[in-house]
Amino acid sequence: MADKILKELTLKIWRQKDAKSKGEFKTYKVHNISTGTSFLEMLDILNEQLVEQNEEPVAFDHDCREGICGTCSLFVDGRAHGPDDDVTTCQLHMRRFQDGATITIEPWRCGAFPVIKDLIVDRKAYDKILQAGGYVSVGTGGVPDGNAIPIPNDKAEEAMDAAACIGCGACAATCKNSSAMLFVAAKVSQLALLPQGKVEAARRAKAMVAKMDELGFGNCTNTGACEMECPKSISIEHIARLNREFLKAKFKD
Amino acid sequence: MSVLDSKIPAGPLKDKWSNHKAHIGVVSPANKKKLDIIVVGTGLAGGSAAASLAELGYNVTAFCYQDSPRRAHSIAAQGGINAAKNYTNDNDSVFRLFYETIKGGDYRAREANVYRLAEVSNSIIDQCVAQGVPFAREYGGMLANRSFGGALVSRTFYARGQTGQQLLLGAYGALNRQINAGKVKMYNRHEVLDIVVIDGKARGVIARNLVTGQIERYGAHAVVLATGGYGNVFFLSTNAMGCNGSAAWQAYKRGAMFGNPCFVQIHPTCIPVHGDQQSKLTLMSESLRNDGRVWVPKKLEDAKALQAGTKTANDIPDEDRDFYLERRYPSFGNLVPRDVASRAAKERCDAGYGVNNTGKAVFLDFKYAIEQLGRETIEKRYGNLFQMYQKITDVDPYNYPMMIYPAIHYSMGGLWVDYNLMTTIPGLYAIGECNFSDHGANRLGASALMQGLADGYFILPYTIGDYLAKEIQTPKINTNAKEFDEAEKHVTDRLRKLYDIKGTKSPDHFHKELGHVMWEYIGMARDAEGLKKAIELIAGIKKDFYKDLRVTGEFNAMNNELEKAARVADFLELAELMAHDALDRNESCGGHLRTESMTEEGEAKRDDEHYRYVAVWEYKGENQAPEMHKEPLEFENVQLTQRSYK
Numbered sequence: 022m023a024d025k026i027l028k029e030l031t032l033k034i035w036r037q038k039d040a041k042s043k044g045e046f047k048t049y050k051v052h053n054i055s056t057g058t059s060f061l062e063m064l065d066i067l068n069e070q071l072v073e074q075n076e077e078p079v080a081f082d083h084d085c086r087e088g089i090c091g092t093c094s095l096f097v098d099g100r101a102h103g104p105d106d107d108v109t110t111c112q113l114h115m116r117r118f119q120d121g122a123t124i125t126i127e128p129w130r131c132g133a134f135p136v137i138k139d140l141i142v143d144r145k146a147y148d149k150i151l152q153a154g155g156y157v158s159v160g161t162g163g164v165p166d167g168n169a170i171p172i173p174n175d176k177a178e179e180a181m182d183a184a185a186c187i188g189c190g191a192c193a194a195t196c197k198n199s200s201a202m203l204f205v206a207a208k209v210s211q212l213a214l215l216p217q218g219k220v221e222a223a224r225r226a227k228a229m230v231a232k233m234d235e236l237g238f239g240n241c242t243n244t245g246a247c248e249m250e251c252p253k254s255i256s257i258e259h260i261a262r263l264n265r266e267f268l269k270a271k272f273k274d
Numbered sequence: 275m276s277v278l279d280s281k282i283p284a285g286p287l288k289d290k291w292s293n294h295k296a297h298i299g300v301v302s303p304a305n306k307k308k309l310d311i312i313v314v315g316t317g318l319a320g321g322s323a324a325a326s327l328a329e330l331g332y333n334v335t336a337f338c339y340q341d342s343p344r345r346a347h348s349i350a351a352q353g354g355i356n357a358a359k360n361y362t363n364d365n366d367s368v369f370r371l372f373y374e375t376i377k378g379g380d381y382r383a384r385e386a387n388v389y390r391l392a393e394v395s396n397s398i399i400d401q402c403v404a405q406g407v408p409f410a411r412e413y414g415g416m417l418a419n420r421s422f423g424g425a426l427v428s429r430t431f432y433a434r435g436q437t438g439q440q441l442l443l444g445a446y447g448a449l450n451r452q453i454n455a456g457k458v459k460m461y462n463r464h465e466v467l468d469i470v471v472i473d474g475k476a477r478g479v480i481a482r483n484l485v486t487g488q489i490e491r492y493g494a495h496a497v498v499l500a501t502g503g504y505g506n507v508f509f510l511s512t513n514a515m516g517c518n519g520s521a522a523w524q525a526y527k528r529g530a531m532f533g534n535p536c537f538v539q540i541h542p543t544c545i546p547v548h549g550d551q552q553s554k555l556t557l558m559s560e561s562l563r564n565d566g567r568v569w570v571p572k573k574l575e576d577a578k579a580l581q582a583g584t585k586t587a588n589d590i591p592d593e594d595r596d597f598y599l600e601r602r603y604p605s606f607g608n609l610v611p612r613d614v615a616s617r618a619a620k621e622r623c624d625a626g627y628g629v630n631n632t633g634k635a636v637f638l639d640f641k642y643a644i645e646q647l648g649r650e651t652i653e654k655r656y657g658n659l660f661q662m663y664q665k666i667t668d669v670d671p672y673n674y675p676m677m678i679y680p681a682i683h684y685s686m687g688g689l690w691v692d693y694n695l696m697t698t699i700p701g702l703y704a705i706g707e708c709n710f711s712d713h714g715a716n717r718l719g720a721s722a723l724m725q726g727l728a729d730g731y732f733i734l735p736y737t738i739g740d741y742l743a744k745e746i747q748t749p750k751i752n753t754n755a756k757e758f759d760e761a762e763k764h765v766t767d768r769l770r771k772l773y774d775i776k777g778t779k780s781p782d783h784f785h786k787e788l789g790h791v792m793w794e795y796i797g798m799a800r801d802a803e804g805l806k807k808a809i810e811l812i813a814g815i816k817k818d819f820y821k822d823l824r825v826t827g828e829f830n831a832m833n834n835e836l837e838k839a840a841r842v843a844d845f846l847e848l849a850e851l852m853a854h855d856a857l858d859r860n861e862s863c864g865g866h867l868r869t870e871s872m873t874e875e876g877e878a879k880r881d882d883e884h885y886r887y888v889a890v891w892e893y894k895g896e897n898q899a900p901e902m903h904k905e906p907l908e909f910e911n912v913q914l915t916q917r918s919y920k
Binding site for chain 2: 023024039054055057058059061062063065066068069071072073075076077078080082083084085086087088089090091092105107108112114116137138141143144145147148151152153154155156157158159160161162164165166167168170171172173174177178180181184185187188211212215217218
C-alpha cells in the first residue's frame with residue numbers, strides 16, 4: 022500500500038519527427054519514481070528532464086487522465102495500455118513495474134492510425150466510421166417523453182456495457198488483422214439493443230461496416246485479442262450481435 | 275447604468291421564456307443556408323449547439339483541441355443530470371428545481387436564467403433518451419433517479435458513473451450526423467487563439483492547427499464559445515490536462531466582459547494529492563455521498579496514529595468516529611452542497627484530524643451501506659468508481675474506506691452573457707461552463723450537464739436567431755479583411771514572443787508555481803491580506819515567465835510545449851483578475867469564503883446589502899487596471915435567506 026521509490030528505469034521510446042519521417046527507438050533513464058506515480062506522470066518527469074537538457078520532449082496523447090476520454094494510447098512492453106487489466110494508460114501506475122526495469126513504449130501500430138509524431142497517432146478513422154451511421158437519426162426537439170419508451174433493465178444494462186467504449190483504438194491496434202470490429206460492434210450493438218435504435222439498425226450496420234472496410238481496417242477472425250486488451254472490458258459478444266445485424270441487413274437487400 | 279443590459283424579459287417568471295421566444299426574430303430556412311456560425315469546443319454545450327444549429331440549416335464550423343470531438347471534458351462527468359420530471363412523485367417541480375439551484379448558488383445568479391434552465395430540463399432527458407443514451411432503468415422499464423447534494427428530492431438521471439460520457443456521446447452522435455450531412459465542418463486538433471471583431475461584431479476566429487503549427491483564419495456571421503472552464507489555473511484540478519481559458523480570455527481582451535471570475539468550485543470528494551509528481555486530481559462522484567458516510571476520528575491521538583501509519587480505519591470503533599457532516603448538518607447530512615462539504619473537510623484537517631500521511635484527507639466509508647444493502651447493490655451503483663479508485667490508490671474501497679479531499683473542479687464564473695447568452699461583443703455567444711450565468715457562487719451536483727445541454731439544444735438555437743435575423747443581408751465574411759490580418763499577426767507575435775524567450779524553465783514549471791499560489795491564497799478560504807499577497811506573487815511569476823521560459827521544439831510544427839506556454843500565459847493574467855475579484859467581494863458566498871465574513875459558528879456569511887451583484891470586469895488594455903461594472907441581482911420570486919443545511 023505504501024508507495025516505494027523506483028531508483029532507476031530505462032525507457033525505450035519510439036521517436037518520430039512527423040508522419041513523413043522515419044522513426045526509431047531512443048533510450049532514456051529516469052530516476053526516483055514513486056510507485057504511486059501514474060505512468061503518464063512518469064513521462065511528464067522524463068519530459069521535464071528533456072526540457073532541462075534543451076531536448077524536445079516526447080509527444081504523447083493524453084487529456085482527462087482518469088480513464089474516460091480515450092485520448093491516451095501507447096503500447097507499453099508490447100501491450101495496449103500496458104501491463105494491467107481493465108485500465109487505460111493514464112490509469113496505469115508505476116507500482117506495476119520493478120526497480121531497474123527496461124520499459125518499451127510505442128505508438129499504436131495500425132495502418133488506419135498513422136503516426137503524427139512520436140507516440141501520437143491519427144485516429145480520425147474512428148470518427149469517420151461513426152459519422153457513417155453510429156447514431157439514432159433524431160433531431161433536436163419533437164421527441165416523446167423519456168418514460169414513453171419503457172426499456173427492460175437488462176437491455177439498458179447490456180446497452181450500457183457496449184456504450185462504455187471510449188474509442189481509444191486499443192482493439193484495432195491489438196488485433197493482428199487491424200480489425201475495428203469491436204469498436205464498430207460496440208456502437209451497433211448498443212443501439213440495436215434499444216427500441217430507439219432498432220428503427221434504422223440494418224442501415225446502420227451496413228453503413229458502418231462498409232466505412233470500416235473502406236478505411237483499411239482488416240477482417241475479424243475471432244481471436245478475441247481485442248476483448249482482452251479493451252480497457253472497458255467490452256465483450257466480443259457484441260461482435261456476434263453486429264454480425265447478426267449485418268446479415269439481417271444483407272438478407273433484406 | 276451602464277454598459278450592461280441583461281435583456282431579461284418582462285412579465286411573470288414562469289412566462290418570461292415563452293414570451294421572449296414569441297417575440298424574438300426568426301431566420302427563414304432559405305436564409306439560414308446563407309449564414310455561417312463558428313462553434314468553439316465540442317463538449318455538451320458546444321457539441322449539442324453545433325448539431326442543433328446545423329439541423330436548423332445554418333452552416334456550422336466547429337473546433338476542438340482534442341483529436342476527436344468525443345473527447346471533450348464533459349466526458350468525465352460521472353454522477354448525473356438533473357431534471358424536474360417528478361417521476362419519483364416526491365414533489366419535484368420546475369419551481370423547486372429553480373429554487374434549489376438559486377439557493378444552492380447562494381443567491382448570486384439571475385432568477386430568469388435559472389428558471390429557464392429548470393424549465394427546459396425535462397426536454398433534455400427526452401432528447402437524450404431519443405438519441406439512445408442508456409440511462410439507468412427500473413425493473414419496470416422506467417427511468418431511474420438518484421439523489422444529489424443540495425436537493426430535497428431525487429431528480430438525478432444517470433448512466434452508471436458515466437453519465438457525462440453517455441450524454442456527450444449522444445451529442446457527438448448528433449454532431450456526427452450533421453458532419454456526415456455536410457452541414458458541420460469539423461476541425462479536430464485546432465485551438466482557437468483569438469476572436470476577430472469587425473465593426474464591433476464578432477466575425478471569426480484565428481486558430482492554430484495543432485498538427486502543422488499553421489495559424490489559420492475562419493470567418494462567420496456569429497461565433498459561439500463553448501470552451502469550458504478555467505479550473506486549470508490552479509494547475510492541479512479535476513479538469514483534463516488540456517482544458518484552458520485561452521479562447522475566453524482572448525475574447526475578454528477583445529471586449530467581452532468577464533463575470534464573477536473568483537467563483538470556482540472546490541469539489542469535496544477527490545482522491546488526495548499523493549506527492550509532488552502529481553499531474554492532476556481525480557474526482558470521485560458526488561453520488562457516492564448517497565451511500566458513503568464521511569468521517570474523521572474523534573480523538574486527536576487516533577488521527578495522529580492514522581497519519582503515522584500505526585493505526586488503520588478499521589482499528590477505530592464506531593463510537594470514536596466523528597461523522598462531522600451528520601453532526602453539523604443533521605437535515606442534509608452527507609448530502610450538503612459541495613462548498614459546505616469542502617469547507618467542513620478542510621476545517622477538520624486544519625484542526626489536525628486528517629487521516630492520511632499528509633493529514634489532508636477524510637474518510638468516505640461504505641461499510642455501513644454494504645452492511646445494510648449488501649455488496650452487490652453497492653457494486654451495481656458505483657462499481658466503475660470503485661474500480662477507478664482502486665486502480666489509482668491500490669486500496670479496495672469495499673474493505674477499507676476511501677480517502678478523499680477537496681479539489682478544484684468547476685468555474686461558475688465566466689464570460690458575462692445576457693439572457694440571450696450573448697457576451698458584450700455583439701455576435702459572440704458563450705454557452706455552458708464558459709459563461710457565468712446559471713450557478714451563482716456555487717453549482718449543485720448534476721447541474722453542469724443540465725446547463726450545457728440546455729444552452730446547446732434548447733436555448734442558443736432560439737436566441738441566436740434573434741441576432742442573425744438582422745444579419746441576413748451580410749455576405750460571407752471576408753477573411754482577407756484587415757481585422758483578420760491584425761488578429762493573425764497578434765497571435766503569431768504572441769506565440770513568437772513566448773518561443774523566443776529561450777530561457778531555462780518549462781511552461782509546466784511556471785504553471786505549478788502559479789497553482790501553488792492560487793491554492794494557498796485564492797483557494798478554499800480567502801482574506802484581504804492573502805489576496806494582496808497573491809497579486810504580488812502572481813506578478814512575480816509572470817515576470818519570471820517572460821524572462822526565463824523555455825519552449826523547446828519547432829515553431830511551425832506540432833509542439834505541445836508551445837501550446838502549454840500560450841495557455842499558461844493566459845492563466846497568469848486570468849489569475850490576477852480572479853484575485854482582484856476575490857478581493858473586491860468582501861463577503862462569503864458559495865464557493866467564495868472570505869474569512870472576514872463568517873458567523874460565530876464558523877459558517878459562511880453572505881452580505882446581500884453590499885454584494886448582491888454580479889461583478890463584471892472590463893479589459894482596459896495592457897498594464898491597465900480592469901474596470902468593474904455591477905449587474906445588480908433582483909430577487910422577486912425567492913426570499914433571500916442565509917443558506918442553512920442544518
